[in-house]
Amino acid sequence: MKKEKLLKHFEKDTYAKLLGIKVEDVEDGYAKVSMTITDDMLNFHGSANGGATFSLADTAFAVASNSYGTTAVGVTMTMHYMKAVNSGTKLVAIAREDSKNPKLGLYRIELFDTENDDLIGIAEGMVYRKKENFIEE
Template identity: 35%
Template sequence: MTPKERAEKSAAAMWAEDHASKWAGMEITHMDEGEAALELTIAQHHCNGHGICHGGVTFMLADSAFAFACNSRNQATVAQHNVISFTAPGRLGDRLIAKAREISLTG
């Protein structure tokens, strides 16, 4: 099995039980060893009182992409620390894309 095949099988197994990401409307659009891309189209229920995408939804998309990337070797891992900077608001109908790539792999 190639590393990409392992990553795709790991993602499929995780996705089967990832009710939160599916509930939010996310889609996995790319998987490989140490990397993942997930996408989400902003719907009305993702918007806050300012009419823009709720920051928690944006963070959730990024966190899910991270989770799929770091679990691509079929070894259960979770985040210890995570930070996000919001550079621009997402708006109703926008397509958000979160790309995650490992930059370090330590024990």
């Protein structure tokens, strides 16, 4: 029941919808999201704009860190780009919790090209946890 409520809540993310990001899976401290790179996400070199791939990683980070139903807000995120991708490439971002306490959470996010299973980026993010619950159990 909690998982369904979380998925319903995450549907409110209009920016993720704009980019075509889909939540594939969510568990406590974990999220898997996907997106296909489109022509309007390309930079002037013809590869995916870093902002598009960062947005995918950020969405996985947000879903994983809010997976407990308690509001978590990002305070920092660092992204490392390993490989460029082109239009039509389906990407998946997987966020995993490394550390959690009542106030802070640390997450590692990996981005993969699903066709070749290539690692294209790694990110790390930290959240501040508020005391407010946004879903009812």
